[in-house]
Amino acid sequence: MKPKAWWPGLPVITLALSAMVPVAGSAAPAQAASPPAAGTTTWKPRPEQWHKTVTVKDLAIPMSDGTILRGDLTFPATADGKAVTQKLPVLVTITPYNKSLPIGTNGGTLLGADVPADYFVDRGYAELWVDARGTGSSEGRWSAFSERESRDAGEVVAWAHRQPWSDGDVGMQGGSYLGIEQLFAAEQQPPGLKAIFPTVPSADPYRDVAAAGGELDAAFLPQWFLLVSGTGAIPPAFSLREPQSALTMAVDHLAAGVGGTLPEVLSGALGGDVAYDGPYWAERKPITHIDKVRVPTFIVGGEYDIFQRGEPLLFEGIQRAGTPVKFIDGPWDHLQAGSGKEIGGAGYGSLAELELRWFDHWIKGMDTGLDQIAPVTYYEQGTGRWVRTDQWIASDLSAQSFQLSGSSATAVKSGGLTAGAAAAGKSILQPLPASGLCTRSTDQWTGGLPSVVLKDLPCWNDNRLNDASGLAFDSAPVTRTLRFQGPINARLYVSTTSGDGLLSLALEDVAPDGSVHRITGGWQSVSQRALDKAKSRYLDGKLIQPWHPFLKSTKEALPPGTIAPVDVEIFPTGAAIQPGHRLRLAVEGFDIPHLAPLPDAGVQALGPMMIYTGGDYPSSVTMPVR
Structure with missing residues (x-):
């Protein structure tokens, strides 16, 4: 490899930036990739013409x-x-x-x-x-x-x-x-x-x-x-x-x-x-x-x-x-x-x-x-x-919803996540300003820098500690592989004590040994819940990617005690839950250091919220399933 031109003062800026600039490709922990798929190309690059x-x-x-x-x-x-x-x-x-x-x-x-x-x-x-x-x-x-x-x-x-x-x-x-x-x-x-x-x-x-x-x-x-x-x-x-x-x-x-x-x-x-x-x-x-x-x-x-x-x-x-x-x-x-x-x-x-x-x-x-x-x-x-x-949302995908069922208690018990009938329940979500701190989310939203310094930190790959700071809703162990791919919507029925708050969600794979792999995440401010249906995305008539205006004029506090649906865009991915594993939706009120409330939120960010499930409040997760 021939070196690029070198600026004489580079060592100074290199030292100044070294704390936040790793070598590109320094790997954050990730699941090991499989061997190349069948039909891998046999094309070979042509050789150099000049040296x-x-x-x-x-x-x-x-x-x-x-x-x-x-x-x-x-x-x-x-x-x-x-x-x-x-x-x-x-x-x-x-x-x-x-x-x-x-x-x-x-x-x-x-x-x-x-x-x-x-x-x-x-x-x-x-x-x-x-x-x-x-x-x-x-x-x-x-x-x-x-x-x-x-x-x-x-x-x-x-x-x-x-x-x-x-x-x-x-x-x-x-x-x-x-x-x-x-x-x-x-x-x-x-x-x-x-x-x-x-x-x-x-x-x-x-x-x-x-x-x-x-x-x-x-x-x-x-x-x-x-x-x-x-x-x-x-x-x-x-x-x-x-x-x-x-x-x-x-x-x-x-x-x-x-x-x-x-x-x-x-x-x-x-x-x-x-x-x-x-x-x-x-x-x-x-x-x-x-x-x-x-x-x-x-x-x-x-x-x-x-x-x-x-x-x-x-x-x-x-x-x-x-x-x-x-x-x-x-x-x-x-x-x-x-x-x-x-x-x-x-x-x-x-x-x-x-x-x-x-x-x-x-x-x-x-x-x-x-x-x-x-x-x-x-x-x-x-x-x-x-x-x-051939397409990102291919023709073999169909929308499937999983209902949140029953109640969850922080660090004590999980609610349910089911494709069948959901039990009515309500769960108190107490926002904790430490939620998100030791998760793949932290690594993701700092560009992958933390895992370069602390590459063996267990919480990059196991989210169970962070999940204990919020609510969890788990499916039963799946009996056949559940494959999904694309954007995902979570509709949660909530009430607040302060008028606002953040719903920080993680969609996860819970292994039989109890370890928790964070697949993807989504976030939504309750006061910005206004939904533009014309710009949102639907599959089989079901919402899979909500679109919120996020304008000052559409920001509206939720009156204390009022129950309202909030659609949370969970960012797109491709994943499979294998037999014996569980699908989990984890809910927290913060994602630190990723997100910070706007200054005018004040104590609203710390106010408890209530999550409602089943009956008149069909909280659910909807995803494209293959």
């Missing part, structure tokens, strides 16, 4: 408003170290994490894909890494996923398309923020864009991560904001040779922190407009215009990823538009899925090989056997097998 590269740093890329973005261009080189003269297709990556650092780059340390440095350059592609507006060495004010930044993405592709060293064909790659930029670029439909390969992208940043269920994310977003701000403060390499441009960049970055992104973050934290799904978030959702993505797209997601909810929605939106699209969803957190280190378990080869297959086919016109890759390949929790389907 040397040359990089031109800090190319000026002018935007339509006069702002200058900066990009590093890497080209294959001949044996004497000179760039090859032929025009080549270009793979573009737009990053907010400073292209001069080995962070977020191929071979890098944070969301860096598990792809050898210069893998594609050695095989006849040019690579262009560009700092997003207001980050790294680029001018402008950073405002993540804003309309202006989205326009930049399309303009960068159009710029690469018309350069004299380009053959006019462009692809895009990268994970997380870098993957979201690809979707925004594709929605602009710039000339020359032929294919994209986003790993761990978001569909709706508000619902996916910023405010699950209407409460604010307090785990991932603060560390992410510090990372982008910290890497953006590093002086650019061109400071001495272009002092005026460097000064402009520095002023823009400072102004963005004081007058742009920082106030936006604080507004959300203080319960301002950004805390609700209003105009600020409307322009930051790739899913809104996903039908405009008309270039072949390959999405990699994770069942424990921070964007777990949105990745299937992106796949479905692109598929509906008739655009070629593939989706692999594995048992990975954000770092694991972004790195792709374990993607070979899906049976199609390494991440580098998958990307090469994708780009060689759609950009170079080669036959790389893409028909051997199913539209959807997902990991089935509980069995460890990989499942291949």
Whole structure:
């Protein structure tokens, strides 16, 4: 592996970030993946064409408003170290994490894909890494996923398309923020864009991560904001040779922190407009215009990823538009899925090989056997097998409901979960501000960082301790395998003593030995229970994915003593409960450190709630079952 260029001051920033930036692919504990499924592809990657590269740093890329973005261009080189003269297709990556650092780059340390440095350059592609507006060495004010930044993405592709060293064909790659930029670029439909390969992208940043269920994310977003701000403060390499441009960049970055992104973050934290799904978030959702993505797209997601909810929605939106699209969803957190280190378990080869297959086919016109890759390949929790389907919600799925039955008492007894008749009952849920602290949820919503430091901590894989802080409703041991896949809805009939509160749910697999595997989770603020039926999703006439507006105008306290149904979106997954195991729905009133109540919640977050079951209050869980 050939090393990337190294910024002289890197050791300083590396030490500063070391507490929160692990090596990409450092594995959070997960169920072991099964061997590749039958029919695994036999395609083999082609060998290198070149063995040397040359990089031109800090190319000026002018935007339509006069702002200058900066990009590093890497080209294959001949044996004497000179760039090859032929025009080549270009793979573009737009990053907010400073292209001069080995962070977020191929071979890098944070969301860096598990792809050898210069893998594609050695095989006849040019690579262009560009700092997003207001980050790294680029001018402008950073405002993540804003309309202006989205326009930049399309303009960068159009710029690469018309350069004299380009053959006019462009692809895009990268994970997380870098993957979201690809979707925004594709929605602009710039000339020359032929294919994209986003790993761990978001569909709706508000619902996916910023405010699950209407409460604010307090785990991932603060560390992410510090990372982008910290890497953006590093002086650019061109400071001495272009002092005026460097000064402009520095002023823009400072102004963005004081007058742009920082106030936006604080507004959300203080319960301002950004805390609700209003105009600020409307322009930051790739899913809104996903039908405009008309270039072949390959999405990699994770069942424990921070964007777990949105990745299937992106796949479905692109598929509906008739655009070629593939989706692999594995048992990975954000770092694991972004790195792709374990993607070979899906049976199609390494991440580098998958990307090469994708780009060689759609950009170079080669036959790389893409028909051997199913539209959807997902990991089935509980069995460890990989499942291949043509659609995310395939025709062999049907909706099945399980009724909560009887009463549960915290740390004392479980209620029931049944496909038959439910017994009436009521259970007191006392919110405990420690719930969620030692669970896979904590690891998931910090991007997989805690398990790097404490990888053997039992509660990453066994949720029974956390379940003792809330209520549990268990099925009888199943007699035949129960397979489900897709989004899930829990409708709970509740009353409150304070008018509000959080329902933090976990869908789990209870093994015969009593160990508890957390499959997936869902969250909902009681005061944001308003349901938009037109935007919600139904299967066989049953609700499987509720859609709540999350607006300040739709927020309504539940009068003490009033019983009302609250639909909780449980994030999509694929799993199987095997014979002898039980299906569990666990209910808590907090998910720490993942979510924090809005400041105006006050003591409402601590008020007891009552969960009602059976009879007039048919609390239930509804899922697509295979």
